[in-house]
Each structure stands twice: as structure tokens, then as C-alpha cells.
């Protein structure tokens with residue numbers, strides 16, 4: 001007797017949750033570019049740093065655009081072009 005009422009109760013909240021997930025994904029698209037890009041190695045950092053932990057350069061710029069994420073620098077042609085040797089986020093254009 002109790003098994004039938006349980007499945008009825010569980011069925012309703014799961015459909016409501018799926019609708020909520022879609023609206024959250026749409027909000028994430030409007031994310032602004034924040035952080036600093038290193039002029040030495042092009043790596044992008046979200047924290048407020050004074051020196052690049054990757055190459056040690058103190059030349060950091062907050063004005064950059066077109067950032068890419070490199071997962072495997074050994075297999076990526078973009079990593080070769082940018083001179084990226086470690087996986088991470090890199091800025092293509094730094095002002």
C-alpha cells in the first residue's frame with residue numbers, strides 16, 4: 001500500500017528540477033572576463049596577483065581578450081603557437 005504512494009510523490013519534484021537547470025545554464029553565458037593575463041607566458045589568472053606563478057614575470061595586464069583553455073599542450077597546435085607548456089587558461093590577445 002505504501003509503495004504506490006511513494007512513487008507518486010517522487011515523480012513530481014524530479015520534473016520541476018529539470019526546468020530549473022535550463023535557466024541556470026542560460027545565466028552562466030553572460031559571465032564577464034575577470035582577472036589578469038601574464039605578458040610573459042600569456043597565462044590567465046583569476047586571483048589578484050603581483051607576479052606570475054608560472055614564469056615569474058611581473059608584467060601583468062587586466063586588458064585582454066579571447067582566452068582559450070589548453071588541456072594537453074603536447075597535442076595542441078594553439079599551445080605551440082602561444083608557447084604554452086603547461087595546461088591552463090591562456091589569453092590570445094593582451095593589450
Ligand SMILES: [Zn+2]
Pocket residue numbers: 038039040041042043052053054055056057
Ligand atoms: Zn607568466
